[in-house]
Amino acid sequence: IEPVQPHSVHTLVFRSLKRTHDMFLSERDCLPAPDPTADQVRRAVKAKDQFGPVLHMQSSAKTARPAAGKQAAIAAAPAGSDGADSKSALIPASAASAASQAASSADPGSAASSAAAANTASVQVGEERMLVPKRAPLMPKPDWHPPWKLYRVISGHTGWVRCVAVDPLNRYFVTGAADRLIKIWDLASGTLKLSLTGHISTVRGLQVSDRHPFLFSCSEDKTVRCWDLEENKVVRHYHGHLSAVYGLTLHPTLDLLVTCGRDATARLWDMRTKLCIHTLAGHSSTVAAVASQSAEPQLVTGSHDCTVRLWDIAAGKSLVTLTNHKKSVRALAIHPTQFTFATGAPDNIKQWKFPDGQFLQNFSGHNAIVNALALNEDGVLVSGADNGSLHMWDWRTGSCFQRHTSPVQPGSIDSEAGIFALAFDRSGSRLITAEADKTVKIYKEDETATEETHPVNWRPGLLKKARY
Amino acid sequence: MSLTKLIPSPTQRLSERSTPAAANAASAADKPLVAVQSAAPPYGHRRGWTPRRQEDFGDGGAFPEIHSRQYPLGMGQPQSASSGPTLPMTLGADGRVNFDAVVRQGQRADKVVHSKFSDLLPKPIDEDDPSFQRPDEESIKDLTEKTRDALQRLVESKAAASNPVRSAERTGPAQFIRYTPSQQGAGYNSGSAQRIVRMVEAQKDPMEPPRFRISKKVPRGPPSPPATVMHSPPRKVTSKEQADWKIPPCVSNWKNPKGYTIPLDKRVAADGRGLQGVHVNEKFVMLAEALHTAEVKSREAVSMRAKVASRMQQAQREKHEETLQQIASRARGERAGLAPAAEAAEAAAEARERDAIRRERAEQRAHERNRKGGGGANDRDRDISEQIALGRPALQRNQQDPEAAFDSRLFNQDAGLASGFHAGEDEIYNVYDQPWRANASSAGHLYRPTKGLEEGASADEELGRLASGTGRFVPDRRFEGTGGGAGGSRRDGPVQFEKQVEEDPFGLDDLFDKVKRSETVGTGSKRPASGHRDEGGSGRKRDRRD
Numbered sequence A: 001i002e003p004v005q006p007h008s009v010h011t012l013v014f015r016s017l018k019r020t021h022d023m024f025l026s027e028r029d030c031l032p033a034p035d036p037t038a039d040q041v042r043r044a045v046k047a048k049d050q051f052g053p054v055l056h057m058q059s060s061a062k063t064a065r066p067a068a069g070k071q072a073a074i075a076a077a078p079a080g081s082d083g084a085d086s087k088s089a090l091i092p093a094s095a096a097s098a099a100s101q102a103a104s105s106a107d108p109g110s111a112a113s114s115a116a117a118a119n120t121a122s123v124q125v126g127e128e129r130m131l132v133p134k135r136a137p138l139m140p141k142p143d144w145h146p147p148w149k150l151y152r153v154i155s156g157h158t159g160w161v162r163c164v165a166v167d168p169l170n171r172y173f174v175t176g177a178a179d180r181l182i183k184i185w186d187l188a189s190g191t192l193k194l195s196l197t198g199h200i201s202t203v204r205g206l207q208v209s210d211r212h213p214f215l216f217s218c219s220e221d222k223t224v225r226c227w228d229l230e231e232n233k234v235v236r237h238y239h240g241h242l243s244a245v246y247g248l249t250l251h252p253t254l255d256l257l258v259t260c261g262r263d264a265t266a267r268l269w270d271m272r273t274k275l276c277i278h279t280l281a282g283h284s285s286t287v288a289a290v291a292s293q294s295a296e297p298q299l300v301t302g303s304h305d306c307t308v309r310l311w312d313i314a315a316g317k318s319l320v321t322l323t324n325h326k327k328s329v330r331a332l333a334i335h336p337t338q339f340t341f342a343t344g345a346p347d348n349i350k351q352w353k354f355p356d357g358q359f360l361q362n363f364s365g366h367n368a369i370v371n372a373l374a375l376n377e378d379g380v381l382v383s384g385a386d387n388g389s390l391h392m393w394d395w396r397t398g399s400c401f402q403r404h405t406s407p408v409q410p411g412s413i414d415s416e417a418g419i420f421a422l423a424f425d426r427s428g429s430r431l432i433t434a435e436a437d438k439t440v441k442i443y444k445e446d447e448t449a450t451e452e453t454h455p456v457n458w459r460p461g462l463l464k465k466a467r468y
Numbered sequence B: 001m002s003l004t005k006l007i008p009s010p011t012q013r014l015s016e017r018s019t020p021a022a023a024n025a026a027s028a029a030d031k032p033l034v035a036v037q038s039a040a041p042p043y044g045h046r047r048g049w050t051p052r053r054q055e056d057f058g059d060g061g062a063f064p065e066i067h068s069r070q071y072p073l074g075m076g077q078p079q080s081a082s083s084g085p086t087l088p089m090t091l092g093a094d095g096r097v098n099f100d101a102v103v104r105q106g107q108r109a110d111k112v113v114h115s116k117f118s119d120l121l122p123k124p125i126d127e128d129d130p131s132f133q134r135p136d137e138e139s140i141k142d143l144t145e146k147t148r149d150a151l152q153r154l155v156e157s158k159a160a161a162s163n164p165v166r167s168a169e170r171t172g173p174a175q176f177i178r179y180t181p182s183q184q185g186a187g188y189n190s191g192s193a194q195r196i197v198r199m200v201e202a203q204k205d206p207m208e209p210p211r212f213r214i215s216k217k218v219p220r221g222p223p224s225p226p227a228t229v230m231h232s233p234p235r236k237v238t239s240k241e242q243a244d245w246k247i248p249p250c251v252s253n254w255k256n257p258k259g260y261t262i263p264l265d266k267r268v269a270a271d272g273r274g275l276q277g278v279h280v281n282e283k284f285v286m287l288a289e290a291l292h293t294a295e296v297k298s299r300e301a302v303s304m305r306a307k308v309a310s311r312m313q314q315a316q317r318e319k320h321e322e323t324l325q326q327i328a329s330r331a332r333g334e335r336a337g338l339a340p341a342a343e344a345a346e347a348a349a350e351a352r353e354r355d356a357i358r359r360e361r362a363e364q365r366a367h368e369r370n371r372k373g374g375g376g377a378n379d380r381d382r383d384i385s386e387q388i389a390l391g392r393p394a395l396q397r398n399q400q401d402p403e404a405a406f407d408s409r410l411f412n413q414d415a416g417l418a419s420g421f422h423a424g425e426d427e428i429y430n431v432y433d434q435p436w437r438a439n440a441s442s443a444g445h446l447y448r449p450t451k452g453l454e455e456g457a458s459a460d461e462e463l464g465r466l467a468s469g470t471g472r473f474v475p476d477r478r479f480e481g482t483g484g485g486a487g488g489s490r491r492d493g494p495v496q497f498e499k500q501v502e503e504d505p506f507g508l509d510d511l512f513d514k515v516k517r518s519e520t521v522g523t524g525s526k527r528p529a530s531g532h533r534d535e536g537g538s539g540r541k542r543d544r545r546d
Helices: A009-025 A036-057 A069-081 A093-104 A111-119 B020-030 B137-162 B239-244 B264-269 B282-335 B341-372 B377-381 B384-390 B394-398 B413-418 B459-469 B508-521 B529-545
Strands: A120-125 A128-133 A148-155 A161-166 A172-177 A182-186 A192-196 A203-208 A214-219 A224-228 A233-238 A245-250 A256-261 A265-270 A276-281 A287-292 A299-303 A308-312 A317-322 A331-334 A340-344 A349-353 A358-363 A370-375 A380-385 A389-394 A400-405 A419-424 A430-435 A439-445 B175-179 B195-199
Touching (some): A148 A400, A161 A430, A172 A214, A172 A430, A245 A287, A276 B137, A299 A331
Parallel strands (some): A370 A419
Antiparallel strands (some): A161 A172, A245 A256, A265 A276, A340 A349, A349 A358, A370 A380, A389 A400
């Protein structure tokens, strides 16, 4: 007999708690698996007790309904789908096999059945096979991403740097600042290539076109300008905004330009004829952010009235209004490959699914005014705030793997820390930050970091009943 | 689990018709009391009958003899699109009640509205799920094309408005439509069952101006129904947080646009005086000290130099005097034999001492006199402010007779109405009934010492001479009747002016007088007075103009 190891009460209690936790975590909300014999016994006892004298008169037609009906089946299904670990000891083998059958028999078949299979699993309990909704796994483990570090600071602007845009061929990037200049910098070396003057007020939005040699800029002086980069001069003005223009985006496939501003509208411009095709009204306050994509819904806007709207640009009407945010939505980011997007507000950063704007999850923890969001193809979401802090999140799980605040440029006071715009370069390996201390900071992933040196700081926890 | 399936079904049914009485009643109840008529009563027998259902109308329409609202075939019935504040309860595909029917009221059935609690719950990203993947290239291309067409149409219509007029647009080719009317018969369409219609686009005149006025402003329609609020209501603000955000009102030292009256303590509090630390550089102090020491030193040096110079001068003078005295004594000695030179020197020294003593004593005396204040000669000549500063009593200051030193109104105040009331006269103005300085002569107050002081005369003598009257400050001539007191006579009333008789060189006044007198004599006889009046009037006018 092995001698019992003396442990403190605390240790013992904690260990037993942990065992209990591990054992029952996966079946937290599940009822115990149905036991047919127990069920039969129960029924027999009850029948005898209530109808003892007349039992002999039972008719032969007696349908043996499966005991504990659907609930037990529901209980069995997620337990089965949740990773076959040591916890499956409690799950009856039949259910486990049924669950595995269900997993394998997720036959595509028709579209409807595949959709059904996505949310449900076919479970065989007793003699019946039925469709039962699947439960989501709790707290999946986040992926590891290398941490980001600052490697270049570019100063040249004499006012807050408000916006960034990257060349489609990744040769240069463009910044617009409160000193009314648009500066073009070489991406590799960080040297200044060109300064463009013309705006009368702060330049708030920039975008370089994929299919034309054009740079589009919008400013607080109500103008939207199209610069020809071969001649370095303005070739078009888009006139129509009634107030400062805060955001600008180009449609990826159509020759369309969408701008949004303080007059609570987003405007759709035809690039060539400079006409305002649609004035998308619906927001009740400044529209702060706009993003476009080629699939339906083609336009997303976020506003200071705490709503996010998805628009149908052919009709010029909003399709969906998302009111989940409690504070102004200042930042938007669409995932490059997935059909999802994120919105940023001071209360939360929320993840959504297209086309209906279905809420997916919260990225909570960045309790500051989020001015910018940027998404990587590797699944890294970066949020930049008004207090100069950068938070890096894992897209899939929603966990923050890095919090970073860069020191301000020497000569600036600490309160001048703030991030106004973020952009990943076309490769997704460099992050360009437009800041309030008049610098542009470039970050890259730390090559020397590994999973061991920078482990994922994550503990599986119970999902608390979150208040949205 | 249903127990009814387990237990056997009942063999005997206990029905209401077990007893005969109950059976009769049941049978009676089975028969309807009123025979249900399937059609309307015939014409003439419809009194008291109203059609209630659509079947009562039968084939026809409303009954004119029945005076109630009738809607045969449901025609004319007001369409209750909003049938009151109630919505019909519907069940969804999953068998659950559609509680969000309230939210989806005014919208299309397929509009995306998030109203369930499950919309708030987090869902995981399943990368294998096709709904998480972007739609494929083809569908995106189709969508792009559709959007492009729609937007192009819009752009063209907008651009066409500003385009210059072109030639008439080609109308499309004619369309032929085969139409089968619903009303068929021998009488319609001349017996045929179908018709063929040729549809042609009407030509639009390119030069035609717009046909309709669309500048009329029409109020906006109602907005789309508000979106459901998918978050919890904002948290209640704690008192601490509220206190954190409290901003004190702005009290400016320079601006007050609304013109508020702000108490002084609030104005000072907002001043920010205590907040600033006034830091003076120490070098100011050092500079001041350096200047001071420099000044002191320079003064010392100057005084030293002056002393040395004066001493040297004095020594020189003494030596000079000595030599002179020696010469003089020698001369005296030569004249009166050889006199001792030393005695003369001693005598001279004594004489000098005595002089010094005399001078000192005179100074002391003068100082004492000054201190005491003198009889009044000094005071009289001082300025009034100096007198006050020196503290001379008022009596001395004003130099009036003791009787007039105090205002008579101050005395006998217990006399009541008899004294000082003056029978209610408010306008009594007897403050300045006497001249200000009756006794003090102006001469003493306006002295300016002249540069040329006589040698040897003391200051006392000078002053006395001036005070008594140099004769410089006496007016040559006074106004007649002025000079209070002993001088001219006191004025009792206003100055009586004498009318000066004007010189009349041409004797016009005598002429006018004569004329007037002759007129007055002759007014008894009838004379046209108007003419005279006119004359007089014209004369007056002339006078006036002159």
